[in-house]
Structures are given as C-alpha cells and as structure tokens.
Amino acid sequence: MILYLLCLVLFSLGIYCTVRKRNIIKIIVGIMILEYSVNLFFALIAYKENGRAPIYSETQDILNMVDPLPHALVLTAIVIGLATTALLVAIAIKIYEKYGTFDITKIRELRG
Amino acid sequence: MNKQEQQGMTIIVKTVTRLTFGLILLYGAYIVLHGHVSPGGGFAGGVIIALAFINLMLAFGRDVTLKKISKGSTSFFESVGAILFFGIALLGFIGGCFFLNILPKGAPFRLFSAGIIPFCNIAIMLKVGAGIFAIFLALVLLETEAKERK
Amino acid sequence: MIRPYDIIPFFVIIPLGGAFIISLIGKKVKWFPDVAGTFATLALMIISVLSVWIVNKYGMQVYNVGGWKIPLGIGMVLDGFTCFMLVTVNLVAFLITLFSVNYMNRYTSKWLFYALFLLMLTGMNGVIVTGDMFNLFVFLEIASVSSFALVAFGTEKYELEAAFKYAIMSSVGSAFILLGIIFLYSYTSTLNMADMAGVLMQKGQGNIILLVSVLFLMGFGLKAALVPFHAWLPDAHPSAPAPISAMLSGILIKTLGIYTLCRLFFNVLGATQPILSILMFMGILSMLAGVFLAIGQWDFKRLLAYHSISQIGYVVLGIGIGTPLGILGGLFHLFNHSIFKSLLFLNSGAIEYAIETRDLKLMGGLSEKMPITSKTSLIASLSIAGIPPFNGFWSKLIIIAACVQAEHYIYAALAIVGSILTLASFMKVQKYAFYEKVQELTAKAKEAPVFMCVSMILFAILCAFTGLLLAPTVKGLFLDLSVKALTVGTGYARLVFGAL
Numbered sequence: 001m002i003l004y005l006l007c008l009v010l011f012s013l014g015i016y017c018t019v020r021k022r023n024i025i026k027i028i029v030g031i032m033i034l035e036y037s038v039n040l041f042f043a044l045i046a047y048k049e050n051g052r053a054p055i056y057s058e059t060q061d062i063l064n065m066v067d068p069l070p071h072a073l074v075l076t077a078i079v080i081g082l083a084t085t086a087l088l089v090a091i092a093i094k095i096y097e098k099y100g101t102f103d104i105t106k107i108r109e110l111r112g
Numbered sequence: 113m114n115k116q117e118q119q120g121m122t123i124i125v126k127t128v129t130r131l132t133f134g135l136i137l138l139y140g141a142y143i144v145l146h147g148h149v150s151p152g153g154g155f156a157g158g159v160i161i162a163l164a165f166i167n168l169m170l171a172f173g174r175d176v177t178l179k180k181i182s183k184g185s186t187s188f189f190e191s192v193g194a195i196l197f198f199g200i201a202l203l204g205f206i207g208g209c210f211f212l213n214i215l216p217k218g219a220p221f222r223l224f225s226a227g228i229i230p231f232c233n234i235a236i237m238l239k240v241g242a243g244i245f246a247i248f249l250a251l252v253l254l255e256t257e258a259k260e261r262k
Numbered sequence: 263m264i265r266p267y268d269i270i271p272f273f274v275i276i277p278l279g280g281a282f283i284i285s286l287i288g289k290k291v292k293w294f295p296d297v298a299g300t301f302a303t304l305a306l307m308i309i310s311v312l313s314v315w316i317v318n319k320y321g322m323q324v325y326n327v328g329g330w331k332i333p334l335g336i337g338m339v340l341d342g343f344t345c346f347m348l349v350t351v352n353l354v355a356f357l358i359t360l361f362s363v364n365y366m367n368r369y370t371s372k373w374l375f376y377a378l379f380l381l382m383l384t385g386m387n388g389v390i391v392t393g394d395m396f397n398l399f400v401f402l403e404i405a406s407v408s409s410f411a412l413v414a415f416g417t418e419k420y421e422l423e424a425a426f427k428y429a430i431m432s433s434v435g436s437a438f439i440l441l442g443i444i445f446l447y448s449y450t451s452t453l454n455m456a457d458m459a460g461v462l463m464q465k466g467q468g469n470i471i472l473l474v475s476v477l478f479l480m481g482f483g484l485k486a487a488l489v490p491f492h493a494w495l496p497d498a499h500p501s502a503p504a505p506i507s508a509m510l511s512g513i514l515i516k517t518l519g520i521y522t523l524c525r526l527f528f529n530v531l532g533a534t535q536p537i538l539s540i541l542m543f544m545g546i547l548s549m550l551a552g553v554f555l556a557i558g559q560w561d562f563k564r565l566l567a568y569h570s571i572s573q574i575g576y577v578v579l580g581i582g583i584g585t586p587l588g589i590l591g592g593l594f595h596l597f598n599h600s601i602f603k604s605l606l607f608l609n610s611g612a613i614e615y616a617i618e619t620r621d622l623k624l625m626g627g628l629s630e631k632m633p634i635t636s637k638t639s640l641i642a643s644l645s646i647a648g649i650p651p652f653n654g655f656w657s658k659l660i661i662i663a664a665c666v667q668a669e670h671y672i673y674a675a676l677a678i679v680g681s682i683l684t685l686a687s688f689m690k691v692q693k694y695a696f697y698e699k700v701q702e703l704t705a706k707a708k709e710a711p712v713f714m715c716v717s718m719i720l721f722a723i724l725c726a727f728t729g730l731l732l733a734p735t736v737k738g739l740f741l742d743l744s745v746k747a748l749t750v751g752t753g754y755a756r757l758v759f760g761a762l
C-alpha cells in the first residue's frame with residue numbers, strides 16, 4: 001500500500017515541476033518524472049503475493065508467477081516516453097538558439 | 113594528428129574504449145539473438161549497440177566517429193530496420209492473417225525456435241540502435257550548428 | 263480467399279508502409295514523396311468508402327491480428343461509428359495532400375513532411391480501427407508525437423514556442439489517459455474493449471469507475487480542446503504550416519478527442535447521466551468561450567483556431583444530450599466541421615502563399631486578385647455560420663432541435679446566440695480580407711497554383727452538397743449506422759463476440 005502512495009508522491013512532484021518551474025529544462029524533467037511514475041505504478045499493480053518472476057524456464061513450474069502483461073506494456077510506454085523526451089529536448093535546443101534564453105517568462109511571443 | 117589528439121578524452125579512456133567496443137557489440141548481439149529464450153529482445157539489445165557507438169563518440173570526439181559512421185548510413189539502417197519489420201509482418205498474409213507467425217516453431221528453449229520472433233528482434237535491433245544513435249547525433253550536430261552560427 | 267474483414271488492417275498498413283518507404287527513398291528521388299503521398303491517401307479514401315459498403319452489407323466485422331482470437335490478442339473492429347470516422351479522416355487527408363503538393367514548396371525537406379504526415383495518418387487510423395485499450399494509447403501517442411514535430415516544422419521562433427507548449431500539455435494529458443487505462447486494467451483484468459464492457463456489466467460499477475471517468479474526461483478533453491483544457495490550441499494551430507493546421511483542426515482533435523470519448527463513454531464504461539451532463543456543460547462553455555474570444559482577433563488563423571474550439575463545443579453538446587437525435591446532430595456536425603474548417607484553413611494558406619501575411623488589417627480587396635480563394639472562402643464562411651442550404655445549417659438545426667426536444671431550453675438559446683456571433687465574426691473576416699480596397703501588400707497577389715485550387719474547389723463542392731446526406735435513403739446508409747453503434751451502449755460487447 002505504501003508503495004502506491006509513493007507513486008502518488010512522484011506523480012504530484014512531476015506535476016508540480018511542470019507547473020511551477022520557470023526553466024525549460026526543469027519542465028522537461030518534470031514531464032519525465034510524471035511519465036516514469038505512471039510506468040512504475042503500472043509495473044507495481046502486477047504483483048501477486050509470493051509470486052516469482054514471470055520467466056518461462058525448463059527447471060521451474062509455471063506456478064505462482066506475477067502477471068506478465070503489464071511488464072510488456074510498460075516497455076512500450078517507456079519507449080513512447082523516450083521518443084517524446086527526445087523531441088522535447090530538440091525543440092528546447094532550437095528555442096535557446098532563437099530566443100537566447102531558457103526562461104519561459106521571457107518566451108512570450110504569442111499572446112492574445 | 114594533433115587535432116585528433118586534442119578532441120575527445122584522455123588517452124586512457126581512448127585505449128579502454130577501443131578494447132571494449134567489440135565486447136559491448138557482442139553482448140548486445142547476444143541479448144538480441146536470445147530474445148525469445150531469455151529476457152531482453154530487440155529493444156534492449158538495440159539500446160546496448162547504440163550505446164557502444166555513443167561510447168565511441170564520447171571518447172574520440174565527433175569528427176573521428178563521423179568518419180566511421182556517417183549520418184547518411186545511420187538513416188539508411190534506421191529505414192532498413194523499419195521496412196524489414198514491416199515486411200515480416202506483411203509476410204503473415206501468406207498464412208491468412210496480418211502478422212501471423214508462419215515459420216516453424218520448433219522446440220522451446222532452443223535458439224532456432226519461435227517462428228518469426230528472432231527475425232523481428234533483429235529488425236527492431238537495427239531500427240532502435242540506429243534510431244537512438246541518430247537522436248544523439250542530431251543533438252550533437254544541432255549544438256555544432258549553433259556554435260558555428262555565432 | 264478474401265473475406266470482408268481482410269480490409270481492416272490496410273488502414274494501418276498503407277500509411278505506415280508509405281512513411282517508411284518515403285523516409286528511405288525520398289531524400290534522393292525528388293518527385294517520389296509527392297506521388298507516393300498522393301497515391302497512398304487516394305487508396306485510403308477508396309477503401310474507406312468501401313468499408314461503408316461492407317458494414318452496410320455484412321454488419322460488424324472483427325479482425326484478429328496475428329491469428330490470436332480476442333480477448334487473448336489484439337482485435338480490430340469495424341462498426342458503424344468506425345466507418346463514419348474513417349471516411350471523414352481519409353477524405354479530408356486526401357484533399358489536404360493535394361493542397362500540400364504545391365504549398366510545401368516553400369519549405370525545405372518535403373520528404374520529411376510527407377513521412378511525418380503519413381505517420382500521423384497511421385496513428386489516427388489506428389485509433390479509429392483498434393479494439394484494444396493499450397493499442398489505442400500507442401496509436402494515440404504515435405499521432406500526437408508526429409503532430410508535435412509537424413507543428414514545429416518551419417522552425418521559426420513562434421512555431422517552436424507553440425510546439426513546446428502543445429507538447430508539454432499533450433504529454434500531461436497522455437499521462438492522465440495512461441493512468442485511467444491502468445486503473446481499468448487492474449479492475450477488470452482485461453485490455454480488450456468488448457471484454458471490458460462485458461466484465462463491467464457483470465461486476466457493476468465501483469467507485470474506481472468514477473475516478474477513471476474523470477481521468478478520461480481530463481485526458482481526452484485535453485486532446486479535444488474542450489474549455490478548461492483548451493490553452494494550447496490558439497498557439498499551436500496558427501503556427502503550423504497551413505495543411506497541418508487544417509489536419510490538426512479538421513481531424514486530429516476529433517479523432518484523438520471526440521471519437522475516443524464517445525467510444526469509451528458510450529460503449530465501454532456506460533454513459534450515465536452525470537457524465538452526459540458534464541459533457542453538455544463543457545460543450546456550452548467551449549462554444550461561448552471560443553466565440554467571445556474570437557471576436558477581437560486580427561490574426562486570421564488565430565480567429566479560425568478559436569472558432570474550432572467553439573464548433574467542437576457544438577459537437578460535444580450534441581453528443582452530450584444523449585438522445586439519438588442529439589447524437590445524430592453531433593456526429594453530423596463533426597463531419598461538416600472537418601470539411602468547412604479545413605477549407606477555411608486552406609484558404610488562409612493560399613492567402614499566406616500569395617502575400618506572406620496573416621494579419622487582417624493588412625489585407626484587402628483580394629476578391630478580384632484571387633477569385634477562387636475568395637469564392638470558396640465565402641462558401642465556407644456561410645457554412646460555418648449556419649446559413650441554408652450549406653451543410654452547417656442542417657447539423658446546427660438538428661442539434662438545436664434535439665436540445666429543445668430534451669427540454670434544455672437555455673442551452674438551445676445559447677447555441678443560437680453562439681451561431682449569430684459566429685456569423686458576425688466571419689462577416690468581419692470576409693469584409694477585411696476580401697472586399698475592402700486593395701492595399702499595397704495585396705496589389706501583387708496572384709491566384710494560387712493548380713493543386714491548391716483543385717483541392718479548395720473540391721472542398722467547396724463537398725460543403726455545398728453534404729447537406730444531402732440527410733436525405734432519407736442516404737441517411738440510413740451512412741449516418742444512422744454511427745448513431746446506432748453508439749446508442750447500443752454496452753451491448754457493443756455482445757455484438758463483437760457475436761461477429762467473431
């Protein structure tokens with residue numbers, strides 16, 4: 001139970017970073033923390049009492065395995081997070097080149 | 113010769129990188145090829161292979177590495193990996209269904225088993241390895257362009 | 263032999279293969295991206311019309327990917343609502359590809375544009391066709407990440423800033439959606455949408471379904487730009503190149519937002535009255551906020567973006583009413599809005615191609631310099647304002663009639679007010695852009711090149727004649743299928759397992 005509460009703490013930390021920080025790189029780190037906390041939660045709900053790792057091998061029986069489906073889905077979600085982060089970082093580098101600053105209060109060309 | 117010695121890191125790092133580069137590639141290939149028997153598979157192996165090349169770029173500097181693997185060949189491998197995976201999925205139409213497993217499946221825990229999965233792993237390794245190295249290369253080249261424009 | 267359901271995976275295969283092949287060959291061979299992109303979207307449009315015929319003749323189709331039967335494997339489902347959205351998306355995508363053959367000559371690396379465009383189309387088609395929850399999330403992310411890259415395509419200052427804002431807000435929305443999917447998976451222990459509907463009917467709705475509904479409303483509402491979550495749209499849609507603005511405003515927000523909301527709330531979770539009331543309220547808020555904020559705008563594309571928010575409010579209002587007439591009005595307005603809003607954005611693109619500005623104060627007297635653009639823009643403005651006999655009038659009439667029939671008189675009055683303000687706003691656009699005296703900037707404007715004109719004329723013809731979709735026999739073939747697929751509610755589960 002306390003593991004899930006820690007996931008919630010990470011989630012709210014990610015949202016706090018995204019909303020309150022002024023530096024673009026810190027906002028990107030906030031998005032990464034947000035996505036990783038959701039992936040962590042996904043991997044944690046697969047647990048069963050006294051379960052073992054869901055790897056099929058010759059010597060052990062197919063008993064008492066934790067749920068293997070979320071593990072596969074978390075792999076996909078991590079890759080999606082990687083792609084989004086790579087694109088965000090590339091956009092951030094180009095923004096620094098054009099505006100000369102990383103501070104979002106100074107990057108306000110579009111308004112109205 | 114002098115410029116090459118000034119880029120990159122110290123000579124200890126360069127020697128160790130030169131020795132371990134092949135070992136990292138071997139380890140990545142092992143993880144890819146045994147993807148249907150032990151944990152790992154295409155994505156993890158592809159990341160390890162990309163890390164071998166990134167290691168090379170960090171230790172030796174940008175110009176030496178770009179002479180070995182150019183930007184064009186990275187893009188080429190990425191597209192080839194994607195088209196290979198796509199072609200394997202389309203081959204399933206021979207059996208009647210998209211993405212069907214049409215090759216013989218063999219006995220479990222052998223290296224040559226599980227139908228199309230090893231080939232899919234190899235295609236994913238090409239795409240992911242080339243893709244992650246291309247992301248790193250793009251970020252390095254963006255920084256160079258920005259410096260040149262100043 | 264070819265069974266009728268074999269057509270379903272081609273909606274994902276054709277654009278995905280096209281994107282990969284264009285990224286391999288398109289750099290070296292200069293004419294290849296245009297030809298490949300146009301033929302791919304033409305093929306998609308043809309098979310989407312074919313899918314309407316298949317659903318009419320054979321009923322709902324289910325395709326098991328990889329031979330694994332659902333619920334063990336991933337399934338692709340083709341029912342009435344799916345084929346309606348497929349026709350919308352692929353028709354508009356084909357006409358926009360025709361437009362961008364000439365327009366993207368202003369930008370470098372046209373092959374990159376076509377590769378990303380076809381990837382975004384893969385994502386959208388995948389979202390519509392899939393029957394599995396996590397597969398929906400993966401295709402949603404494919405479409406979203408491609409659209410971030412396309413918004414930042416020109417790499418000017420304001421484009422990068424808009425793309426950054428859009429990317430951050432969309433990533434937060436995706437995190438909420440993934441959290442909702444996780445809670446649903448842990449409650450029902452299955453990922454297939456039909457199986458989930460069946461399990462929820464048996465198990466009953468616990469408190470966790472309330473949490474999941476709120477998370478989905480927030481996540482998908484952000485993708486659809488409903489009013490508390492609309493802040494990214496007025497920056498992202500004007501800054502993109504014109505064909506991408508038309509794609510984003512015309513079909514992306516509808517596929518990733520409205521289609522998924524309808525599918526999940528009507529067919530999987532069960533549409534309870536509180537959720538429908540919240541949807542209606544958000545619809546009215548969007549409608550009024552969009553129209554009031556649009557009146558003071560002088561940038562042409564920013565005005566169109568605010569009107570997108572307002573018209574999506576109409577669609578959500580119609581769907582939130584819940585009666586079959588309301589859902590018919592909402593879905594028909596979705597189809598019409600794709601057509602006339604895309605036409606308006608393409609017009610602004612043609613004007614930008616000719617005189618390189620979007621500011622309404624600097625334009626004037628374009629009606630004699632650019633006749634085709636001005637006439638098609640007049641047709642589109644009359645459509646969006648709801649003047650008979652163009653298509654906007656019929657769908658707005660049905661929505662207002664459904665409001666009155668369900669006894670929400672205040673909502674109907676507010677919808678009429680919104681419509682009048684939309685008319686005022688577009689009269690301003692027409693006056694300032696096309697019918698004032700010629701200024702020095704517009705004196706050297708020429709008409710747009712061939713493909714752009716062909717695309718705009720085809721859109722205008724569709725605007726004029728789409729009202730005929732309400733004629734009695736045609737309505738049964740196309741619109742009624744989608745309304746039936748939504749109003750059957752959680753009977754979706756029984757239908758899918760019956761069609762296996």
